[in-house]
Amino acid sequence: MTDVALPPHRSRTRDVLGVLSKNRLAIVGLVVLLLLGVVALFGEWLAPHSPTRTNIPNRLEPPSLTHPFGTDELGRDILSRVLVAARVSLQVGFIAVGLSLAVGVTIGLVAGYYGRFVDTALMRFMDMVFAFPAILLAIAILAVLGPGIRNAMIAIGIVYTPIFARVTRGSVLSVREEDYVRASRSVGASGPRIIVRHVLPNVMGPIIVQTSLSLAFAILSEAALSFLGLGVQPPDPAWGRMLAEARGFVRVAWWMGVFPGLAIVVTVMAFNLLGDGLRDALDPRQKSVIESRGHLL
Amino acid sequence: MTAGGGEPLLAVEDLQVWFPIKGNGVLRRTAGHVRAVDGVSFTIARGETLGLVGESGCGKTTTGLAILRLLEPTGGRVRFDGDDVTGMGRRRLRALRRRMAMVFQDPYSSLDPRLSVGAIVSEPLDVHRLHTGRAARKARVGELLELVGLRPELRDRYPHELSGGQRQRVGVARALAVEPDLIVCDEPIAALDVSIQAQVLNLLDDLQDELDLTYLFIAHDLAAVQHVSDRIAVMYLGRVVEVADRARLAAEPAHPYTRALLSAVPIPDPPRERARRRIILEGDLPSPADPPSGCNFRTRCPEVFEPCPRVDPALQEVGRGTGGVPHEVACHLHGVTGTPAEAGRAYS
Numbered sequence: 001m002t003d004v005a006l007p008p009h010r011s012r013t014r015d016v017l018g019v020l021s022k023n024r025l026a027i028v029g030l031v032v033l034l035l036l037g038v039v040a041l042f043g044e045w046l047a048p049h050s051p052t053r054t055n056i057p058n059r060l061e062p063p064s065l066t067h068p069f070g071t072d073e074l075g076r077d078i079l080s081r082v083l084v085a086a087r088v089s090l091q092v093g094f095i096a097v098g099l100s101l102a103v104g105v106t107i108g109l110v111a112g113y114y115g116r117f118v119d120t121a122l123m124r125f126m127d128m129v130f131a132f133p134a135i136l137l138a139i140a141i142l143a144v145l146g147p148g149i150r151n152a153m154i155a156i157g158i159v160y161t162p163i164f165a166r167v168t169r170g171s172v173l174s175v176r177e178e179d180y181v182r183a184s185r186s187v188g189a190s191g192p193r194i195i196v197r198h199v200l201p202n203v204m205g206p207i208i209v210q211t212s213l214s215l216a217f218a219i220l221s222e223a224a225l226s227f228l229g230l231g232v233q234p235p236d237p238a239w240g241r242m243l244a245e246a247r248g249f250v251r252v253a254w255w256m257g258v259f260p261g262l263a264i265v266v267t268v269m270a271f272n273l274l275g276d277g278l279r280d281a282l283d284p285r286q287k288s289v290i291e292s293r294g295h296l297l
Numbered sequence: 298m299t300a301g302g303g304e305p306l307l308a309v310e311d312l313q314v315w316f317p318i319k320g321n322g323v324l325r326r327t328a329g330h331v332r333a334v335d336g337v338s339f340t341i342a343r344g345e346t347l348g349l350v351g352e353s354g355c356g357k358t359t360t361g362l363a364i365l366r367l368l369e370p371t372g373g374r375v376r377f378d379g380d381d382v383t384g385m386g387r388r389r390l391r392a393l394r395r396r397m398a399m400v401f402q403d404p405y406s407s408l409d410p411r412l413s414v415g416a417i418v419s420e421p422l423d424v425h426r427l428h429t430g431r432a433a434r435k436a437r438v439g440e441l442l443e444l445v446g447l448r449p450e451l452r453d454r455y456p457h458e459l460s461g462g463q464r465q466r467v468g469v470a471r472a473l474a475v476e477p478d479l480i481v482c483d484e485p486i487a488a489l490d491v492s493i494q495a496q497v498l499n500l501l502d503d504l505q506d507e508l509d510l511t512y513l514f515i516a517h518d519l520a521a522v523q524h525v526s527d528r529i530a531v532m533y534l535g536r537v538v539e540v541a542d543r544a545r546l547a548a549e550p551a552h553p554y555t556r557a558l559l560s561a562v563p564i565p566d567p568p569r570e571r572a573r574r575r576i577i578l579e580g581d582l583p584s585p586a587d588p589p590s591g592c593n594f595r596t597r598c599p600e601v602f603e604p605c606p607r608v609d610p611a612l613q614e615v616g617r618g619t620g621g622v623p624h625e626v627a628c629h630l631h632g633v634t635g636t637p638a639e640a641g642r643a644y645s
Contacts, residue, residue, distance in 0.1 A: 179407035183468070186365055187421035187475060188394030197420075201411040 026277020047080035099157030104164025112172025212275030348526030415452030545618030
């Protein structure tokens with residue numbers, strides 16, 4: 001029995017990447033996100049013009065070779081502004097989601113593992129936060145904290161925390177009952193040890209998927225807040241703010257709104273495609289449920 | 298009382314594990330209880346193997362979990378080496394975890410898929426700070442794997458890369474890591490292929506001799522239990538209905554339920570096998586949320602008579618087996634004793 005040859009080593013990560021690489025849409029999403037990452041890091045160098053320098057004689061120029069996306073009402077190059085704004089959008093997205101990830105997952109782990117009144121108290125609180133419409137709550141938080149990019153991140157982070165708490169708690173409830181958790185308790189492992197070592201690694205799948213999808217929502221929220229003047233402050237470019245500025249010129253300068261709008265659409269779509277792909281790769285069972293529902297419809 | 302005489306290593310007295318049934322209302326009032334384990338008593342002597350058999354849902358596994366306090370008992374007492382396990386605080390319970398271990402039924406779910414074999418086997422060492430230091434830890438893990446017949450190189454593998462038999466060996470190695478006195482084996486072979494079952498049983502047997510272990514061996518397969526156990530306790534619907542040493546239980550089963558179980562075991566001898574008369578039990582296992590009055594077994598018993606619904610039978614000695622091991626049975630066929638149904642079942 002001991003002399004049986006071992007099968008070749010197989011890594012789970014590689015399995016997941018294998019499934020993911022067969023999903024063309026997810027790969028498209030991933031490639032777009034990588035490009036966006038490059039733009040976010042090197043936007044200033046890639047931009048053909050200064051994103052903030054005004055040039056009144058050149059105002060409201062339609063797209064041309066010198067200004068591929070045209071210019072705005074102050075003569076600023078829209079392409080440059082869109083490129084530079086990518087950083088702020090991604091930054092707000094990642095930091096805000098990082099915040100809700102850290103807080104939400106911790107709450108979900110504790111509530112799900114310990115159950116009883118800990119669970120009730122934490123989750124009812126999360127439900128309270130969750131009950132407010134996301135943007136409304138973010139506006140309310142910003143009304144208290146004051147506008148600005150840092151506070152926008154905090155506000156978005158708070159708004160998306162309950163989603164992570166719920167997703168995590170749901171998975172923890174099933175993992176908690178697994179025999180390996182019981183086995184760990186039987187040898188005397190403490191609650192925190194079991195949570196960190198056994199529960200967290202086994203609930204990562206849905207959390208990763210939720211992270212990707214939440215990034216899309218967070219970027220959308222940042223755009224909405226900036227549109228309302230609560231996020232990025234002038235003169236720094238932000239996609240949402242550019243839309244707000246374009247509002248008054250829709251009839252005379254369509255390019256002012258269309259290009260930043262497209263930037264938002266592409267980014268959000270890329271995160272969603274990647275998120276869906278990750279879900280299929282990390283949890284094949286969930287995919288089959290969706291497929292079987294499709295047959296019923 | 299026990300085979301070897303003296304203080305038993307484990308004594309279970311009137312153990313109860315009831316699960317509340319919650320109502321649907323807003324207040325989630327408790328509407329009743331599922332009596333998974335309802336007054337189980339037995340002892341295990343040091344170095345002995347007690348087999349615990351019964352059909353699915355009779356409370357065998359729950360009993361095992363409650364002994365280790367992986368489930369909180371609702372009543373009764375568990376004594377381990379003289380100490381009351383049921384009243385232990387967190388600290389003493391942690392110390393106890395070094396002396397009692399468990400091997401689980403399903404080797405596919407009892408090993409964390411995210412941890413390597415080495416990490417799984419060394420978790421008990423981490424928890425109890427045994428064999429600290431990288432080299433010592435690695436050596437100990439290798440030793441444990443060899444003890445259960447696995448190559449030490451398997452330490453870097455993940456559970457999904459192993460066969461069922463290999464996985465169960467890893468489960469045994471984890472249980473052995475703390476050098477326990479008692480191992481509760483919860484159907485350790487039920488989820489394995491038949492060809493592997495004997496290997497694991499023999500492994501457990503060898504380890505018992507080598508390491509002076511005491512086993513509580515839980516199974517629904519009477520043949521396997523007879524193979525490994527010194528004494529056997531038969532459970533039905535949350536209660537022990539008969540206890541005897543294995544030879545006597547096989548030769549002179551005293552409880553109608555035990556007789557039915559034994560009659561289902563095939564005999565590897567064609568003429569005798571042809572003569573074997575199976576006792577087929579009628580009906581289903583009653584719900585443990587609403588057990589019958591008096592004797593639990595009376596709804597399916599072929600020998601049911603007048604006192605059965607009236608008196609809840611107590612375990613009584615009906616003889617002695619090899620080495621003076623008492624043979625106890627809870628059945629009115631051997632004399633009506635026990636508590637009247639009204640008193641014993643005041644709640645239902």
